Amino acid sequence: QSVLTQPPSVSGDPGQRVTISCTGSSSNIGAGYDVHWYQQLPGTAPKLLISGNSIRPSGVPDRFSGSKSGTSASLAITGLQAEDEADYYCQSYDNSLYVVFGGGTRLTVL
């Protein structure tokens, strides 16, 4: 199982808002390490979506936002669009394990 826990799946209608949680512990997110988010479209490599908990790289729509609090982080997607259908992964660091990823969340746009 993953060190960072994500829900296996979330879904929403076009135009809606969805959130994806990423829960860690005191040895990773709770230790103050940043959380980053990646989007992986089917059959492609992951793409950086959010860095440093809440920073959107150039080219990422402002419909995507990130936050972090305590031992958890969240990715929010507003104005859901069909092209947002993908797998989403959170990533952080761990005192013992170094780089850690969440288990991934499959977003389905209904």
Place this chain on the structure above:
Amino acid sequence: QVQLVQSGAEVKRPGASVKVSCKASGYTFTTYAMHWVRQAPGQRLEWMGWISAGNGDTKYSQKFQGRVTITRDTSASTVYMELSSLRSEDTAVYYCARYVVPFDTWGQGTLVTVSS
């Protein structure tokens, strides 16, 4: 533009080794570390290790310690990941990813299939 181009798909027998390459372009190769991440079919991303492209220092995940070796050739702007004693569970897509806090650029992935 920054680009990471990986070598092609491989099919290996159990017990064999595989060496995957990742050629970088579009930036000063020795400036940033390179990591390797793998993804088994339908599974999550799994971090394997990294190398400092500048001085060659490496760090590996405990899970792969002793089986994985990451090296680099600065003259060719290329990083290599070798995984030995392959077993069926190593069947996965292997990605290299440039580390600019965090992974800002990824290779296209290399499918390694381990089958007898």
